[in-house]
Amino acid sequence: MQANGTEKLKSAHIGLKFGMSHIEGALAYGAEIAAICDSNRENLDFAGERYGIPEEKRYTDYRDILGSNDIDIVTVAVPDQQHARISCELLYAGKNVLCEKPLALKREDCEEIIRAERESGSKFMVGQICRFTPAFEKAKQLIDEGVIGEIYFAESEYAHDYMYLVDTWRADPDRHGVIGGGCHAVDLLRWLVGDPKEVFAYGMHKLLPTVAYDDATIAVMKFDENVAGKIFVSTGCKRDYTMRTLIYGTKGTIICDNTSPTMTLFTAGEDGMAHEPEIIDITVNNHNAAREFEVFADSIINNTPVATDAVEGAKTVEVCRAIVESSASGRIVTPDYDF
């Protein structure tokens, strides 16, 4: 694989349900699909047929691709409980790994991936895909340009109905909805505002009675002095999927989400008042796997740092875990970012 594009970047893909989006991301980049893997033969062949991957490049055991020397990127989209084991084996085998969010469910698993990333020298990226959602990219740009001044409050929600997923690995008590899904909203606030210093949360449990964890959680968080935030996570809600996000600044306000073709920007005029908002057209691309793959591929080709490396993924999981802990204990929890 070369930076000038004379030789195609080669990718392999493990876990082929949501993971098919990574194949599409790789194809959009112009990569060559060197291998695909799924432990379920039916899912493997479905993806193989869909993308025209020959039989000799299809594997049911990911360990069969560990020894291959000409794979530049491996994407991992298996159940969250397996992220650490598979990512670590790949990193130590010299592979650059793009692994799905959340980094892992437990702190010790996050630490294991950080160690493997550091010791192996391979590159690692956790797929916090909301950072590539057009509305959120635009919000980040407006914030960085100072358009809304200094942020004093931001909120984001992750509202997604898991009703049809209650009999799957997503119902594992360790896979609390705040960690598994809410990590999107938490990561978004960390990216847009910074690392919360304290969190306090309440949990509700009315929608998915057979699932061990709360199906709705509200958390408030303190960032720097005079800056606060709020997260709402609902994994049984009766509505379409949304990550509605509001960012309030001293000079303006942004209202956006991941599923709307427009976003709203209020800015204060000469008189200091916000009058008519600007409605900004936005491409709806809730899972921008193509951009995510491109960013990781470019960081490998140019040997530049990965923004969402293992430590960044671990910090997001740490905030999620602090929220879960707070809702269980009724106490304010201080996230520990020492990784």
Ligand SMILES: NC(=O)c1ccc[n+]([C@@H]2O[C@H](COP(=O)([O-])OP(=O)(O)OC[C@H]3O[C@@H](n4cnc5c(N)ncnc54)[C@H](O)[C@@H]3O)[C@@H](O)[C@H]2O)c1
């Ligand atoms: N970024 C996003 O917005 C987003 C959306 C959906 C899922 N995800 C993440 O993607 C990952 C996969 O989620 P999903 O919805 O595709 O789950 P899924 O259960 O629908 O599919 C997982 C696939 O992985 C395969 N698999 C399981 N263990 C394997 C192993 N050891 N080796 C090879 N294949 C294995 C399964 O057979 C299945 O085909 C999870 O980490 C999830 O959190 C992210």
